[in-house]
Amino acid sequence: MRILVVExxxxxxxxxxxxxxxxxxxxxxxxxxxxxxxxxLTEPYDAAxxxxxxxxxxxxxxxxxxxxxxxxxxxLILSARRSVDDxxxxxxxxxxxYLTKPFAFSELLARIxxxxxxxxxxxxxxxxxxxxxxxxLITRRVERGGRSIDLRPREFALLEYLMRxxxxxxxxxxxxxxxxxxxxxxxxxxxxxxxxxxxxxVDRGFDVKMIHTVRGVGYVIQVG
Numbered sequence: 001m002r003i004l005v006v007e008x009x010x011x012x013x014x015x016x017x018x019x020x021x022x023x024x025x026x027x028x029x030x031x032x033x034x035x036x037x038x039x040x041l042t043e044p045y046d047a048a049x050x051x052x053x054x055x056x057x058x059x060x061x062x063x064x065x066x067x068x069x070x071x072x073x074x075x076l077i078l079s080a081r082r083s084v085d086d087x088x089x090x091x092x093x094x095x096x097x098y099l100t101k102p103f104a105f106s107e108l109l110a111r112i113x114x115x116x117x118x119x120x121x122x123x124x125x126x127x128x129x130x131x132x133x134x135x136x137l138i139t140r141r142v143e144r145g146g147r148s149i150d151l152r153p154r155e156f157a158l159l160e161y162l163m164r165x166x167x168x169x170x171x172x173x174x175x176x177x178x179x180x181x182x183x184x185x186x187x188x189x190x191x192x193x194x195x196x197x198x199x200x201x202v203d204r205g206f207d208v209k210m211i212h213t214v215r216g217v218g219y220v221i222q223v224g
Contacts, residue, residue: 006033076097
């Protein structure tokens with residue numbers, strides 16, 4: 001899952017980025033409205049956190065421009081403006097949720113997860129299942145055949161992305177976009193290394209392998 005954070009306060013931005021990365025998200029950050037709008041229009045995101053009082057371009061105009069381009073990325077407005085009128089304007093401009101500062105990170109994370117679930121129309125919102133492999137998005141527990149699998153945050157993010165697209169070949173570029181942030185260097189072999197580590201944890205000890213390489217194309221989780 002890839003999140004865009006548009007926040008000009010460096011302390012809050014760092015808090016958000018670190019917290020979301022620890023929760024397994026790939027995060028891009030922008031410190032002003034113009035940069036945030038550019039990223040929102042040019043990169044694929046699963047959700048965005050948007051401040052309203054931003055330099056260069058205010059958050060409401062950023063949001064209106066995003067919707068004008070028919071981009072449906074779920075947007076959580078995060079603002080110090082707390083009046084009813086401010087919340088109504090934010091939601092009417094295209095925001096999907098509104099959270100005021102100061103805020104609890106656990107609540108912000110839960111709201112982002114809820115926005116993503118609603119946008120994807122997820123029937124089983126907190127648990128992904130692929131064959132004998134299960135991934136709990138709330139407890140962050142992963143099991144295969146009843147055996148617990150301990151994953152690092154980036155490994156968890158990759159497995160979640162593959163499981164959400166089980167049976168579909170996922171290219172390295174798609175993995176870069178959804179598991180890493182925009183500053184990722186595509187010349188490295190970190191995708192191959194990460195897939196290798198994940199495969200070792202998910203498939204080792206099992207006769208049937210679940211993570212497969214499609215030579216020259218990418219990777220796929222196959223069930224059965």
